[in-house]
Amino acid sequence: MPHSSQIKYPIVLSGKHPLSALLASSPHISLLHAWPQLLLATLRQKLWILGGRNLVNPALYLSHSATVSQICNQAQDSDIIVTVGDYNLPELTWSFDEDISTLLPINASSEQEIALVESMVASGLHQINSLHNSNGRILDLAFVNEPNIIEFLEPPTSLLRIDNHHKPFVLRISVNDNNRNTDVPNHDDGFDFRHCNFADLNNAILSIDWTDSFNGKNTDETVCVFYDKLYGILNEYVPRRRKSISFKHPWWTSELQQLRNALRKARKRFFRTRSADNWNSLRSIESSYTERQEAVFRDYVARLEETAKHNPSSFWSFIRNRRPSNAIPTDLTLKNRSSDTPENSANLFADYFKGVHCSSSPNFAPESLGNILAFDLNLPPLVVSQNDVLAILKKLDISKGPGRDRLSPMFIIECAVSLQAPLAVIFNKSLHEGSFPELWKTAAITPIFKSGDKHEVENYRADIDKLQLWCSENGMALNISKCKAISFSRRNTRIESGYTIGSTQLESVDLIRDFKFRFNEHISMTTAKAFAALGFIRRYTKDFTDIYALKALYCSTVRSILEYAIRPPSASLE
Numbered sequence: 001m002p003h004s005s006q007i008k009y010p011i012v013l014s015g016k017h018p019l020s021a022l023l024a025s026s027p028h029i030s031l032l033h034a035w036p037q038l039l040l041a042t043l044r045q046k047l048w049i050l051g052g053r054n055l056v057n058p059a060l061y062l063s064h065s066a067t068v069s070q071i072c073n074q075a076q077d078s079d080i081i082v083t084v085g086d087y088n089l090p091e092l093t094w095s096f097d098e099d100i101s102t103l104l105p106i107n108a109s110s111e112q113e114i115a116l117v118e119s120m121v122a123s124g125l126h127q128i129n130s131l132h133n134s135n136g137r138i139l140d141l142a143f144v145n146e147p148n149i150i151e152f153l154e155p156p157t158s159l160l161r162i163d164n165h166h167k168p169f170v171l172r173i174s175v176n177d178n179n180r181n182t183d184v185p186n187h188d189d190g191f192d193f194r195h196c197n198f199a200d201l202n203n204a205i206l207s208i209d210w211t212d213s214f215n216g217k218n219t220d221e222t223v224c225v226f227y228d229k230l231y232g233i234l235n236e237y238v239p240r241r242r243k244s245i246s247f248k249h250p251w252w253t254s255e256l257q258q259l260r261n262a263l264r265k266a267r268k269r270f271f272r273t274r275s276a277d278n279w280n281s282l283r284s285i286e287s288s289y290t291e292r293q294e295a296v297f298r299d300y301v302a303r304l305e306e307t308a309k310h311n312p313s314s315f316w317s318f319i320r321n322r323r324p325s326n327a328i329p330t331d332l333t334l335k336n337r338s339s340d341t342p343e344n345s346a347n348l349f350a351d352y353f354k355g356v357h358c359s360s361s362p363n364f365a366p367e368s369l370g371n372i373l374a375f376d377l378n379l380p381p382l383v384v385s386q387n388d389v390l391a392i393l394k395k396l397d398i399s400k401g402p403g404r405d406r407l408s409p410m411f412i413i414e415c416a417v418s419l420q421a422p423l424a425v426i427f428n429k430s431l432h433e434g435s436f437p438e439l440w441k442t443a444a445i446t447p448i449f450k451s452g453d454k455h456e457v458e459n460y461r462a463d464i465d466k467l468q469l470w471c472s473e474n475g476m477a478l479n480i481s482k483c484k485a486i487s488f489s490r491r492n493t494r495i496e497s498g499y500t501i502g503s504t505q506l507e508s509v510d511l512i513r514d515f516k517f518r519f520n521e522h523i524s525m526t527t528a529k530a531f532a533a534l535g536f537i538r539r540y541t542k543d544f545t546d547i548y549a550l551k552a553l554y555c556s557t558v559r560s561i562l563e564y565a566i567r568p569p570s571a572s573l574e
Helices: 018-030 036-043 058-074 111-119 198-206 210-214 219-237 254-273 276-310 312-322 342-354 366-370 386-394 409-414 416-433 465-473 520-540 547-565
Strands: 011-014 047-050 082-086 094-097 102-105 140-144 150-153 170-173 187-191 240-243
Touching: 011 018, 018 036, 018 047, 036 047, 058 111, 082 170, 094 520, 102 111, 102 520, 111 520, 198 219, 198 409, 198 416, 210 219, 210 416, 219 416, 254 276, 276 312, 276 547, 312 547, 386 409, 386 416, 409 416, 520 547
Parallel strands: 011 047
Antiparallel strands: 082 140, 094 102, 150 170, 187 240
């Protein structure tokens, strides 16, 4: 096919000249804000602009992001937003952030990169593509508003020829078919200590002769007898709690329920007769139902705003009611094993977590034990008194939930006087025998999804053994002696866990020194996290009008993150 002379002999211009930007602006708008490939292909039919990719200035990213942001503002809570494209930012690096469970850019420096972060991320969207191309870069970005129900997958095979610069991926969206305004049957949810008579309960526990019941039994047998007798009393004196799982909106009222029932009946009458009178009646009931629903929702938001001004943490209950469910799927896989029941899924998680945590006891050489010097200190035996037990039980936090034994802190505090005697016996038996009760060694672990396929058990926790495997496959020697384990938390106290690579347990440290003294990535990552938090608030507070409530949410959620990005005065960004 013959080409025109303009294509064969195009006008050559410098991409740095202002005229080049003016010539590129018109086709960019006519092509609906096209990205570099399409824009350059169109321009090269007449012009050849050297460094044409630099014409994609921040304004183009801002224009695209403004359109996406407008769509996000107009979307309903149940809408799913997916924006996928080649954003052509090869220098931008994405890193997974554990705190907010999403990918964030850690080195946004150019005007295009900053424009993308300050617009797309601040709109409440999450970038979920983590596949690098052959050059180790991510050019195709996938922004979604609900990463909890949108799974990012790498296909095992490709339908078309694979471009080395653009790896294919699949987005799988889980659709919830449950009706939001329905209830499911009640189920047993443990003891209802809020509606029991603690006076009768204490008298029943005090009537048991614990000394005779525990006589001649070891620590484990004593704990089993304690729970057997205690559960027998609880089943007799404490009512069961029947929990109803409801999918109704938190602002739902009985008046709205009646109006909705009337609306359903009016629709049935109209579709059966198609008469004008039934049509007018239907329109009237629809109008009343819509107006009342909006009024009830406005009252609910006003109460929430008033509460958020004094207690910003109450905002999260509002979020949980409006976000879709984030339940762990039943059909899970771990290597060549799969599960189809909750019990099998729990076993897969248990087997996987065993490989991450170090549970083996320390080994001592026999000769080292013989070198231990004996000292006769004449220390008195350690005895736990009932008053010691009572003082500790009274200090429990009543707001905490029950443990594996389903005994809430409310019950323990209210019955501390009657529980101090049997618990003191158990503690002293444990100290005397030097053994810890087996029943108290069990704990409930909730798997937390990180990224990738939700049906893969390995995506619920990072396996550090993969680092050693990767080094071995690529012919690299891993110096395990220089590998450390460090935990980051906002709590004053942290939970210590042993991590291993291969069979070597890693040293747990509190500080890792970086002698480069550069804060660029730290500031970029923290800023991106703050924009993500801001987009999160903007998305879920579209109906808020109280500026003081918005200020409280901003200070507690966004500003608290930015405070960690403050650069010391003596530090240099270069």
